[in-house]
Amino acid sequence: MSGEVVLEVEDLAVEFRSPHGVVPAVDGLSYTVTAGRTLAIVGESGCGKTVSSLAVMDLLGPTAKVTRGSIRFRGTELLGMRPKERRAVAGDHVAMVFQDALAALNPVHTVGYQLTESLRVRRGLSRADARRRAIELLDLVKVPRAVDRIRDHPHQFSGGMRQRVMIAAALAMDPEVLIADEPTTALDVTVQAQILRLLAEIQAERQMGLVLITHDLGVVATVADDVTVMYAGRAVEQATAGDMFAAPGHPYTRALLRAVPSLGGQAGEPDRGRRRLAVIPGRPPRPGEITTGCPFQPRCDAAIDVCATDDPPVVLLPGYRTSRCHVAREVMSVAAGRVDEAGAADE
Numbered sequence: 001m002s003g004e005v006v007l008e009v010e011d012l013a014v015e016f017r018s019p020h021g022v023v024p025a026v027d028g029l030s031y032t033v034t035a036g037r038t039l040a041i042v043g044e045s046g047c048g049k050t051v052s053s054l055a056v057m058d059l060l061g062p063t064a065k066v067t068r069g070s071i072r073f074r075g076t077e078l079l080g081m082r083p084k085e086r087r088a089v090a091g092d093h094v095a096m097v098f099q100d101a102l103a104a105l106n107p108v109h110t111v112g113y114q115l116t117e118s119l120r121v122r123r124g125l126s127r128a129d130a131r132r133r134a135i136e137l138l139d140l141v142k143v144p145r146a147v148d149r150i151r152d153h154p155h156q157f158s159g160g161m162r163q164r165v166m167i168a169a170a171l172a173m174d175p176e177v178l179i180a181d182e183p184t185t186a187l188d189v190t191v192q193a194q195i196l197r198l199l200a201e202i203q204a205e206r207q208m209g210l211v212l213i214t215h216d217l218g219v220v221a222t223v224a225d226d227v228t229v230m231y232a233g234r235a236v237e238q239a240t241a242g243d244m245f246a247a248p249g250h251p252y253t254r255a256l257l258r259a260v261p262s263l264g265g266q267a268g269e270p271d272r273g274r275r276r277l278a279v280i281p282g283r284p285p286r287p288g289e290i291t292t293g294c295p296f297q298p299r300c301d302a303a304i305d306v307c308a309t310d311d312p313p314v315v316l317l318p319g320y321r322t323s324r325c326h327v328a329r330e331v332m333s334v335a336a337g338r339v340d341e342a343g344a345a346d347e
């Protein structure tokens, strides 16, 4: 039902282990997914968006390990469960559209086979019923001539159509949560908009919780209800999209938004889908790179002395927002003040 909490990730930590050492890829990430709402997870490349999602899906490879935290589906703890038990509790209910659609589809099998395999194995559907369901799924994601196209192989589909097939495959088990990892990055702007509209329609119709991983603040502005901004493996700001765009509560969010001043601009602008994350001078720390204090400190224009020595706490801001920053309240008040001034100047 709309508004119900379906997925909770709390203080999640993931490490990669190799003979060369331990790489902490995710370090204390928390977020909540609610039925009928879209949570955007945004952050620069390498901040842990995909790895944290793979941890939720129980799809981390053998070199990665969840070392801390909790992942709960409808209140049931998934971490520590045996794989079979975990699949039974959450397997059909949490699905993911992977970052690379072409790699995620098997080139030797038809699209129909790939859509029906799980239905036949996990739901015990007959070949004919699974075929019917596969056609329904392709219709749902608006692939034209679905009856014919289930016989085609992935390479016979355009990038946009392949992404629709991936979404269809993820929806096969009627998930309550869909994690879409950069579902539109490789597509041109018009197709991006179509896919986002499709996801939004399906999400609203099914009252799914949608987790949308993106680099694109234009996408966040268009479709997100809630936003988690990640930096160096953890959430630095969590807010509703409206609150975040109105007055960012973290210097990193502020830096990201600064380079996209017309984000609140007109829908339908030709470059609306192209607003990538700003280039912020410097680079994020590499996982495992020793940093003391706040990981954003070397790039932060609001840093004070304590930032170099003390890890900032998570600060609760008005409106159920959080910001992991020593001066979160000041940052948000200044941003809010600027908005008020701009509003007053317009009057």
Ligand SMILES: Nc1ncnc2c1ncn2[C@@H]1O[C@H](COP(=O)(O)OP(=O)(O)OP(=O)(O)O)[C@@H](O)[C@H]1O
Pocket (backbone or CB within 6 Å): 016, 023, 025, 043, 044, 045, 046, 047, 048, 049, 050, 051, 052, 063, 099, 286, 287
């Ligand atoms: N197999 C691996 N072995 C070692 N480190 C890895 C592995 N996969 C990912 N990492 C590291 O984990 C960190 C998080 O990676 P992740 O793929 O989650 O980033 P991301 O936020 O999804 O980035 P992008 O926006 O580029 O997709 C990165 O620093 C990456 O180098």
Ligand code: SF4
Pocket (backbone or CB within 6 Å): 250, 251, 252, 294, 295, 296, 297, 298, 300, 301, 302, 303, 304, 307, 312, 324, 325, 326, 327, 328
């Ligand atoms: S804690 Fe300090 S360095 Fe980190 S984001 Fe806040 S002001 Fe910047």
Ligand SMILES: [Mg+2]
Pocket (backbone or CB within 6 Å): 049, 050, 051, 099, 181
């Ligand atoms: Mg990724």
